[in-house]
Amino acid sequence: MPLQVYSTLSRKKEPFPRKPGEPVGMYVCGPTVYKPAHIGHMVGPVIFDTVKRYLAYLGYKVTWVVNITDVDDKLIARAGELKTTVPELAERMTADYxxxxKKLNVTGVDHFPKATAHIPQMVEMIGKLVETGFAYPAGGDVYFDVAKDPDYGKLCNRDPEQLEAGSRIEVSDRKHNPGDFALWKGAKPGEPAEVQFDSPWGKGRPGWHIECSAMAKAILGDTLDIHGGGLDLTFPHHENELAQSESANGVPFARVWMHNGLLKLGKDKMAGSVGNVVNVADALPHMTGDAIRFFILQTHYRSPIEMGNWSEDKTGRRLPLPDNMLAAKTAFGTFEEFARRVGRVLGTPFAGVKPPGAGSAARTMAMRYVKFQQRFNEHLDDDFNTGGAVGVLFELVTALNKLADAGKLEDPDKAQPEVRAEFADGAAVVREMCDLLGLKLEPPKTIFADAAGSAGGRSVAGGAGQPLDSQAIISGLMQLLIDLRGNLRDQAKGAAKDNPLKKGLFDQTDLIRKRLAVLGVTLEDRPGGTTGRAG
RNA sequence: GGCCCGGUCGCCAAGUGGUAAGGCAACGGUUUGCAAAACCGUCACCCCCGGUUCGAAUCCGGGCCGGGCCUCCA
Structure with a gap:
């Protein structure tokens, strides 16, 4: 089954309109940079980053554009509150975004065009719409004339009359019809000079929708292959973009319209007005970017994502994150644990495992674990069903864990080489799936394992003049504790059953492990030796 | 009021005609000096009522409930 994608325009799944090897232009509406990004803002980027990864895997040459809206009413208002300028606020919030x-491993965006850097392109497009009669200047503003566009409403599937009937904005005297929307907003008295730009209609700034039309055209051309964004942007934003672009360019604006579902917390959409926002920066101390990405990808992109309730601990204090995010964190631990196991068994970190690659058919077809890969791909072929794909990944990991258990792969004395080779093949498939989903599965930064391998005790031993490296000291002390405990444990295990010292020695080893656990360090005794990790 | 999505185990979530993936939680085991991790097992008559069909969670009709949008919204 070739790739199928649901398009909002046709309201059904369609064969993807391009062939592998062809270029694909993808435009996704980005943020208005006036507040720090919350988890909801990450849904689209994570989804479309995954879309790009899979398209690239299939051989498409994808160019992905995400715009940055750095001039608008909210920015002006917020900058005023903070006693700063719009450019300063925009720059800071763009950096945050x-x-x-980056933290969520969204690496596929090729261009982040800024609205303020494309005013001439917008002015040009507005000028063309005015010339051709689709738009009219009025008192310093310029409006798009909805009545001139017979297709208006086709994306959100509504008649223009319906849209006007429900319009809650006051009808401006300047507009011909209530449904008309601003292409250009004339500067108002008292607005800072930094948000006033020159145009044939006087000083002012662009309307919200025109930036996307103009920047998409400038970078990707008149017809996009994929236009994406949150479901809540369908109307008016995307409908208006579509109307402007098709009126100005005379060709279809986008072949496929993809809209992602919104994040919900309990009954509500996550939104500032509801007061239930989880900023990315709030979540990251409690959950890795990988785990947040996994949380988003567990659900099909068109469905709303349930964050569940927000539970309290025994003392009535609210937990740091909503329930379902914490559940996702736990679930993701299965993959993190597996990645560590791969490191132990193969002697190379999971990140260094080579995926089999889409082209290596001869080798992959012979592999026992390819059927997992095929099922995984079938899910992604079906409108990027990442939830189903994640299920397959879990099954594969369980199968490989079983294999590692049966082959005693962690016991240096008993490991069977042929089983180990099979495990390596399977791990390569896991690596490929994780690459497609954008999950890095990097080993967590253990406070001692890192240092032990790198600077180690050297900076400590550096002596006079060398600043003490506290990380190196902690690392060394941690290793010392592990070694000491190991010796105690060996003695205890070697002691005869009736030896009264036996229990006492074990008590000491348990004391060390418990005390370290309090510090957030977990010690694990394995056939190959004791390992420790933070968390 | 209009348009559009949904209702699948305590929670999350795949499944769009052939007899219910997966995860979290729970319980019982295996393993372990004890743990941790891992593995095994237990855990769903798919909102209700009709209809079509040899066969329906899936298709059709009617209810009930929830959500999004209807000019700030990712």
Whole structure:
């Protein structure tokens, strides 16, 4: 079954309109940079990053654009509250946004065009719409004339009359019809100079929708292959973009319209007005970017994501994150644990495992674990069903854990080489699936394992003049405790059953483990030796 | 009021005609000096009522309930 994608325009799944090897232009509406990004803002980027990864895997040459809205009413208001300028606020919030994307491993965006850097392109498009009669200037503003566009309403599937009937905005004297929307907003008295730009209609700034039309055209051309964004943008934003672009360019604006579902917390959409916002920065101390990404990808992108309730602990204090995010964190631990196991068994970190690759058919077809890969791909072929794909990943990991248990792969004395080779093949498939989902599965930064391998005790031993490296000291002390405990444990295990010292020695080993657990360090005794990890 | 989505185990969530993936939680085991991790087992008549069909969670009709949008929204 070739790739199928649901398009909002046709309201059904369609064969993807491009062939592997062809270029694909993808435009996704980005943020208005006036507040720190919350988890909901990450849903689209994570989804479309995954879409791009899979399309690239299938051989498409994807160019992905995400716009940054850095001039608008909310920015002006917020900058005023903070006693700062719009450019300063926009720059700071853009940096925050980009940092959040990085933390969630959203790496596929090729261009982040800023609205303020594309005013001439917007003016040009507005000018063309005025010339051709689709738009009219009025008192310093310019409006798009909805009545001139017979297709208006086709994306959100509504008649223009319905839209007008429900319109809650006051009808401006300047508009011909209530449904008309601003392409250009004339500067109002008292607005800071930094948000006033020159145009043939006087000083002012662009309307919200025109930036996407103009920047999409500038970078990707008149027709996009994929236009994406949150479900709540369908109307008016995308409907208006579509109307402007098709009126100005005379060709279809986008082949496929993809809209992602919204995040819900309990009964409510997560939104500032409801007061239940979880900023990315609030979540990251409690959950890795990987785990947040996994949380988003567990659900099909068109469904709303349930964050569940927000439970309290025994003392009535609210937990740091909503229930379902914490459940996702726990679930994701299965993969993190598996990645560590891969490191132990193969001697290389999971990140270093080579995926089999889409092209290596001869080798992959012979592999026992390819059927998992096929089922995984079938899910993604079906409108990027990441939830189903994640289920397959769990099944594969369980199968490989079983294999590792049966083959005693963690016991240096008993490990069977042929089983180990099979495990390595399976791990390569897991690596590929994780790459497609954008899950890095990097080993957590253990406070001692890192240091032990790198700087180690060297900076401590550096002596006079060398600043003491506290990480290195902690690392060394931790290793010392592990070694000491190991010796005690060996003695205890070696002691005869009736030896009264036996229990006492074990008590000491347990004391060390419990005390370290309090510090957040988990010690695990395995056939190959004791390992420790933070968390 | 209009348009559009949904209702699948305590919670989350795949499944769109062939007899219910997966995860979290729970319980019982295996393993372990004890743990941790892992593995095994137990745990769903798919909101209700009709209809179509050899066969329906899936299709059709009618209810009930929830959500999104109807010019700030990712």
């Amino acid at each position: 980009l940092d959040c994307l």
